Amino acid sequence: MFITNDIKYVGVNDHKIDLFEGQYVVPNGMAYNSYVIMDEKVAVMDTVDANFRHEWLDQIDTLLGDRQPDYLIVQHMEPDHSANIANFMNTYKNATIVSSAKAFIMMKQFFGTDFENRRIIVGEGDTLSLGKHTLAFVSAPMVHWPEVIVTYDTYDKVLFSADGFGKFGALDIEEDWACEARRYYIGIVGKYGAQVQNLLKKAAGLEIEAICPLHGPVLTENLGYYLNLYNIWSSYQAESEGIVIAYTSVYGNTKKAVNALADKLRAKGCPKVVIHDLARTDTAEAVEDAFRYNKLVLATTTYNAGIFPYMRDFIEHLTERNYQNRTIALIENGCWAPLAAKVMKEMFAKSKKLTFTDTTVRILSALSDESSAQLESMADELCRDYIAQSGETANKNDLSALFNIGYGLYVITSNDGKKDNGLIVNTVSQVTNTPNRIAVTINKANYSHHIIKQTGIMNLNCLSVDAPFSVFENFGFQSGRNTDKFANWEPLHSDNGLAFLPKYINSFMSLKVEQYIDLDTHGMFICSITESRVMSSVETMTYTYYQNNVKPKPATEGKKGFVCKICGYIYEGEELPEDIICPLCKHGAADFEAIS
Helix, strand or coil, X not given: CECCCCEEECCEEEXXXXXXXXXXXXXXXXXXXXXXXXXXXXXXXXXXXXXXXXXXXXXXXXXXXXXXXXXXXXXXXXXXXXXXXXXXXXXXXXCEEEECHHHHHHHHHHHCCCCCCCEEXXXXXXXXXXXXXXXXXXXXXXXXXXXXXXXXXXXXXXXXCXXXXXXXCXXXXXXXXXXXXXXXXXXXXXXXXXXXXXXXXXXXXXXXXXXXXXXXXXECCCHHHXXXXXXXXXXXXXXXXXXXXXXXXXXXXXXXXXXXXXHHHHHCCCCCEEEEECXXXXXXXXXXXXXXXXXXXXXXXXXXXXXXXXXXXXXXXXXXXXXXXXXXXXXXXXXXXXXXXXXXXXXXXXXXXEEECCCCEEXXXXXXXXXXXXXXXXXXXHCHXXXXXXXXXXXXXXXXXXXXXXCECEEEEEECCCCEEEEEECCEEEEEECCEEEEEEEECCCHHHHHHHHHCEEEEEXXXXXXXXXXXXXXXXXXXXXXXXXXCCCCEECCCCCEECCCCEEEEEEEEXXXXXXXXXXXXXXXXXXXXXXXXXXXXXXXXXXXXXXXXXXXXXXXXEEEEXXXXXXXXCCCCCCCCCCCCCCCCHHXXXXXC
16 A cells, blocks of 8 residues: 555554453454565554564565665554564664664563664654655653654655554445544543644644554544544543433332433434443443543443442543543432432543533432422423524523623624624623623624624534633634635524524624724723524623633743733743734733733
């Protein structure tokens, strides 16, 4: 297989394996990928599983003919990729291993030698010239072992991504990439989201035309799709709207409650309901779905003064992978002393950013009128946003939405006649309640100000504390005049025809401009409310919460100058220009502070 004119594939397919890493079911086998870069010097990228020693060496020999490899690049030391290092070095006596310092320590452990006289140690920022191809090495510790490096070929613009962007399944089987890549990522790499985020930030500065992982297909088209999924997974955001119900049931009564709840959820507009009987399902599939969707219901029995073993195991799989940014509902069953809900909630005590529903369902042996009513209440709570999103079922005059206005952060949406637009604002207030009037102040330099002056309408989206930094980057750090801010969104639309956000908001209001006040650099729009919906009970994103919990800390170490308190942009210089406008968030000098 030719990746480029100079890069060839010499990996292998494994259809004999049944459990990858001794635990993950792989019905379509596995691929162990290896690549060869042909230049003035020849570099082999990683080895393969021990069972394919001769097949792999034969492929290299056939490809090279009379040539000999100069380098073996070792990016990752897990045995499915490193098992044939010693065999390779014994076959090619003049080859040199190129890898990280930690990898050579592991080689000593695996093979009894660290190849001291035949090695080059590389780290962050180091390069290796093969001729016209130059390999740039990027340190990627804990993605997902500590020794990992990834390699960028600056000539062909190919990223060799180690285990990143890999998936279960052999390459001679056609299947959807996302499903098995998601299960692979969450099961194997999921704990290390922060480290993957760091690697993605490094990759963002590279021009990449192909990604060559150590498992799964080479990715050459629509790379933004794969990068976006990895960003979602590694930032622990939900990929899709939906509710997963994971349960155990001894005599069938808990199962009956689960099925009754599922019917209620579907009837109330939940777009996807996924049910897993934890005693019978593949645990990895259940964990994958729990991370894929944004809400989770856990239903189990009290068992030995604790919870049923399959449920305990499932929750431990979630917590050890840093499960967060989700809504969880609990259903417990017990004949004399139900404790399951308490035990389950305690298991998540160290988890971050989880919201538990107000309603907990308690079943005493079998469903009763009381516990059935609790199921109804739980379904209402879980589906509140779905009900509010639907134009048919929403309460469009829920003025309790006004209670979500404070010194918060909001997305103002509008439409210029060609596309939906949005921007971040923090100056919104209710100025009267008879009649209800909302004041929204927008910088005149913003394209949205121009649109709203022309159209006289807008939607006010009240951001909730689960909104990630990417929302602020998307709507706050670029102009809607030359950017489609909804390119990666599937917005919903209110009765006035304008977009509102399908997630990360607790309410929205459609506003009609009744009066405009010119404030020199800004314009204040005094508006009436034509529609208002409450989407969830998640707290409003305040400016303080954003600063303390959402906005990344700027990399000011070793720099002199000033940093924007809004977005973290750094201006390097002895003095801050009085007329400076932040190129990212468009705030002025008042929102800069000196780097201490």
